[in-house]
Amino acid sequence: MAAESPPQEDPIIKALQEFTTCDVSDALCKLGQPHGGFLPGLTMWSPQRQDGPTKIIGPAYTVKYVPLDDPAPKHPTHYIDSVPKGAVVFVSCPPGRPNAVYGGLMSMRARARGAIGSVIDGRFRDLQEQRELGYPIFARDVGTAPPAPLLKVAGVDVPLRVQSGQDDKDGTVVRPGDYVVADLNGVVVLPPDLAERALPLMRKQVDADDRMAVEIKKGMGFSEASRLFRGNLASDAIILACPPGAINKILSENGMREAVQHTIVVSVAAGIVRHQTETILYGDPVTEENAKDRAWVARALPNIVASLGASATGIEISDPKSPEEKIKAVDSIFTRIGEDHPRSRVCDGRLFVAGGFARKQAESMVEHSLSSTVALLESGKRPAEIAILPASTQAGTAAIRALLASETAPVVRGYYRDPAKAPSEFTSHPSFEAVKADVSDGSTLDFSGSDAVFYVPPPTYDGRDNGEVARRNAINVKAALEAAKPSPRRLLVFSALGSENSSGHGILKINHISDEVLKESVPEVLIARAGYFMESWAHVFEDIKADPPVFHSVFSPAHHQVPMIGLADVGNACAQKLLETGQQLPARPYAFYITGPRNYSSLDVKAVAEEVTGRKIDLVTVAKDDLVAFYSKQVPALNAAELAEMVVASLPGGLLEKDFVRDDDGSTYRGGVELVDALRRLYKA
Secondary structure (H helix, E strand, C coil), X not given: CCCECCCCCCHHHHHHCCCCHHHHHHHHHHCCCHXXXXXXXXXXXXXXXXCCCCCEEEEEEEEEEEECCCCCCCXXXXXXXXXXXXXXXXXXXXXXXXXXXXXXXXXXXXXXXXXXXXXXXXXXXXXXXXXXXXXXXXXXXXXXCCCCCCEEEEEECCCEEECCCCCCCCCEEECCCCEEEEECCEEEEECHHHHHHHHHHHHHHHHHHHHHHHHHHCCCCHHHHHHHHCHHHCCCEEEECCCHHHHHHHHCXXXXXXXXXXXXXXXXXXXXXXXXXXXXHHCCCCCCCCCCCCCEEEEEECCCCXXXXXXXXXXXXXXXXXXXXXXXXXXXXXXXXXXXXXXXXXXXXXXXXXXXXXXHHHHHHHHHHHHHHHHHHHHCCCCXXXXXXXXXXXXXXXXXXHHHCCCCCCEEEEEECCHHHCCXXXXXXXXEEXXXXXCCCHHHCCXXXXXXXXXXXXXXXXXXXXXXXXXXXXXXXXXXXXXXXXXXXXXXXXXXXXXXXXXXXXXXXXXXXXXXXXXCCCCEEEEXXXXXXXXXXXXXXXXXXXXXXXXXXXXXXXXXXXXXXXXXXXXXXXXXXXHCCCCCCCCCCEEEXXXXXXXXXXXXXXXXXXXXXXXXXXXXXXXXXXXXXXXXXXXXXXXXXXXXXXXXXXXXXXXXXXXXXXXXXXXXXECCCXXXXXXXXXXXX
């Protein structure tokens, strides 16, 4: 019987058609999913007993049986009448019960509803009827007695803990919408949030195994074939040899996290310190608490004579420290720079070069990446001096953090109304200075000696007109820049998507005004137009303390996607532009965009919050006509109207929607921090 699948064009289900449950489990094991998503003890009973090509793939429609004396109320309607088209009916029975919880009439109705098969975590009955229907059934066993004397349905479309027959105490949780894949090998559950990461791993594994099979049939030994074709799936070390500007794109590729899992990644890119590499890859630096299933990241600094085999290489080892065998592998690699030694090849040394560079190319790039550092030292140039104003803003704080992590060691001055409030992580750094200044008082602003200034126009929510405040503040900044000539040379203005439109409101209005006032104030003017901060969803974790847990979103409809960006990516993007002072720009002002790896919807936020907290959370989207009332509970009426108008501009058909999809045309910095990473950090904090 051919594989059955739902008629809708779900790209994940379509992609899964070519893979077996074993392929899915292999990928999930690499992602750290317990048991590789496998549910022990569930086997095929219909249309045949463990025979034939039957395979089912679809989202789980879950049904929970409990004992009759359980205090949970009985589900008011029969679950089988609500089965969605294309679903896999997944029925859970308490362990140790002899009664069957599923029968032939259930399959008749499920098939009529468009279900593609059923998985019974317990016993089922009417086996002959099931087979005559040709309806796929995967279950633990058969039985005869109906459920009614002992059991009742207490939940539909709820998470299920599969306990029967499991070899661990907690079992596996199956959630509504999880992809259920079942064939002769058994039943596997693939969580949707892992699907896009798992599919590239499946493809790589299957391709490698296919090539192995060809060579084994020709007589090659298994060990040799495995070494040749699976070597790069289990590399001991990965050399990241590329221009610094390419690291973000390389490490943000789909499947990259999984590809480097449990390996040691050694970066030789100039100017990118270890913690920056970790943040690009995972959204935050690697620590003892989050190191599980991540790569170890190290940094190597070979010198300019690497091509002569005479390099004195400095290596910064990862923290937490990588295993001794990984360190030895890295040591072995860099003692052979310049030598054409066979053990540095993929098949023998189990080493591959990320980004597709050949060994000779990688060596050349190592030399090139260091040449600028050598030239800097020989020229006697001083470190860059960068001013951040106001430093207390989210974008300002993120930029300072990224600048202080840079190996170029710039001097960073953070401008605060109260310098005593500067974070200790900054004030303890030898290259940081907290300066007392207020953008609303031009006499306090002094940019003398600064090479670059980062200005973040601050919004006000005290009832004043944001536009007028923005104009006065920008004029103060412009006057201070004029007074400090011939420095600073570069100004980076932090702005927002849509700020080029003069008809904007709220943040868009203050950004547009600031951009216009400052656009020709210094020789190099850049405008950074960023998406919605992922960290702005911090309120979700306060909102859901209510009973029942619920949070509000101003983005409607719930599936409408908007650009979101993590603050770590904002900091890295802005720091990079500030450190490039002196490089020619395509225009003045030069606008560039900062976006995350993808756009997200309110439903995505809900799903991520549920994953992070492990709780079921309700979502309420605020209707367009209710936005002013919603914001009026938080800010004065004038500001509430501005905020509401700004949100309306980001809704379907709004002024900003045209900017929501950006091409990689060189003017877009695409970050690597995923929403789940940002919210997980907020939740832990």
